[in-house]
Amino acid sequence: MSTLTTRSQDYSQWYNDLILKGGLADYSSVRGCMVIKPYGYALWENMRDVLDRMFKSTGHQNAYFPLFVPKSLFEAEEKNAEGFAKECAVVTHYRLKADPEQKGKLIVDPAARLEEELVVRPTSEAIIWNTYKGWIQSYRDLPLLINQWANVVRWEMRTRLFLRTAEFLWQEGHTAHATKEEALSETLQMLDVYAQFAEEYMALPVVKGIKTANERFAGAEDTYCIEALMQDGKALQAGTSHFLGQNFAKAFDVKFAAKDNTMEYVWATSWGVSTRLIGALVMAHSDDQGLVLPPKIAPLQVVIVPIFSKDAEARQKIDETAEQLTRSLRGKGITVKYDNDDTSRPGWKFAEHELRGVPVRIALGARDIEQNQAEVARRDTREKMTLSLEGIADAIHQLLDEIQHNLYNRALQFRDAHTTAVDSWEDFVQVLETKAGFISAHWDGTPETEERIKELTKATIRCIPLNNAAEEGHCVLSGKPSRQRVLFARAY
């Protein structure tokens, strides 16, 4: 048996242990790239399916654009290109050949150099806007509401499973609109979709906000975000939605004929969430026993563990009861596994399913059958209860709901308890060092002050919350006047 590192021992190692031992992902032989294992991929599929429905119901369609972006297209929008230039993988050749010096080895064929290098997409605005130019002529072609599910590559110096890998999976929405207002409202609509998804499905409370200039997406006019708080008090950006203005339309010359027959540049948005959300999920809810997954996106919601005895007749009754229970739970749309593998014992299974974060465990033994009951354990609180088999499927259904809500409320309480308003620099530093979490403080609005605070404390402005109340005050560092508080934190 392997033991998990606890959160208090080493938070980072705890996180790695959960990902690896919980069966979500593995390291690969490729630097910075991970293998997403079936259990982790099932989790991603569940997240993806919910989001995909939400995108479709807000009028978006899926499409797929190339992995490679010709360098000349990539550099068209200058700020975007500049922002990503440092982390681009670039294809320069299209052929290998046998190494004349070493039998069985291959070398890059120097004769097969590409005339124009291909950038492996770190994001797809360039190739997409180059394509949109051909798709948009008239206001009748707008709005254009497209999403793609794809992989992207960002050559990161330092990687962490799910949180930051060189290649990752995500979705990126790219929309084109006739007016600024429409594009802005799309940007905010998708931010709401993300927030709703995070809170309802991932049980992850988020703050909706707008990024400061320093944190803005390269090439955007405004970047909106949802920010979540992890158990170690660090913030994590869980999704972004960008108002791109006319920057890409101008860079790629995408104009449309308006009703009055004038030619105008279109207005754009883009928005995305990635497999990073899995990292957020792990760090928001899990404990020292392993993963804790919200029922609504857990790959497996209920596991039934039989407790056999040597009595063959009792064993048969347990099997029958478990199979019947499995059917009735499935009838309610609950995913269930009857774990009747006889090679491991109940205690081992209990620990294993806790490690994997299965929300509900039902244990069935001869004693339970006799008394027409089952032992039910919930993963979030690790409480055990005895339930009658009469109507147990309904009770489990309710319990799953309750677990979902409890996880959300627990995370919300944690966030509220770790959101601190401070009014002096001393308090700012002290709260950051002793308590961490979000710090709500006044800021003079200048990039210089933000940068200075980052240098001094490693804390950055996570966002200016959208529901912010106007409040006169003084910048926590410079003392200059400020009209509202912003949220600071150290971040992933």
Added chain:
RNA sequence: CGGGAAGUAGCGCAGGCCGGUAGCGCAUCUGGUUUGGGACCAGGGGGUCGCAGGUUCGAAUCCUGUCUUCCCGACCA
């Protein structure tokens, strides 16, 4: 990309200074007893010691290079 640590059986590790038959625990396989929180007894299998060079009669061990991972920094979703 800088600093630190690590890579030996599926997993966790010892051995390395001082070169000479590759070991331990867990897992696995066989047989048996078991099963309400990670079972027990007995027997068995499993290794190009990350990879590539070098030194040597002989390298897991010494030297050089290289790859991968972790932690801490700078960069970022």
